[in-house]
Amino acid sequence: xxxxxxxxxxxxxxxxxxxxxxxxxxxxxxxxxxxxxxxxxxxxxxxxxxxxxxxxxxxxxxxxxxxxxxxxxxxxxxxxxxxxxxxxxxxxxxxxxxx
Numbered sequence: 001x002x003x004x005x006x007x008x009x010x011x012x013x014x015x016x017x018x019x020x021x022x023x024x025x026x027x028x029x030x031x032x033x034x035x036x037x038x039x040x041x042x043x044x045x046x047x048x049x050x051x052x053x054x055x056x057x058x059x060x061x062x063x064x065x066x067x068x069x070x071x072x073x074x075x076x077x078x079x080x081x082x083x084x085x086x087x088x089x090x091x092x093x094x095x096x097x098x099x
Contacts (some may be wrong), residue, residue, distance in 0.1 A: 031045070
């Protein structure tokens with residue numbers, strides 16, 4: 001995994017984690033009892049996005065570090081995922097044909 005692949009993996013994990021964290025402990029205007037005219041009752045009254053972004057950064061880093069270790073160490077390889085032999089045969093050295 002190269003540096004760009006690592007950054008893309010981290011960005012995907014960060015956004016997925018952030019989208020999961022956004023609705024946690026979200027207080028809507030309807031729940032608070034003070035709906036601003038022209039807004040929906042489900043609009044957020046208190047969302048704490050800055051705090052959630054920092055927590056997401058830490059959680060995403062832990063998840064990314066675990067996945068990067070799995071990818072780089074080879075604990076799970078493409079051969080483990082290829083259940084129906086769709087990726088074709090392995091390199092020549094793996095088939096015993098190499099010199």
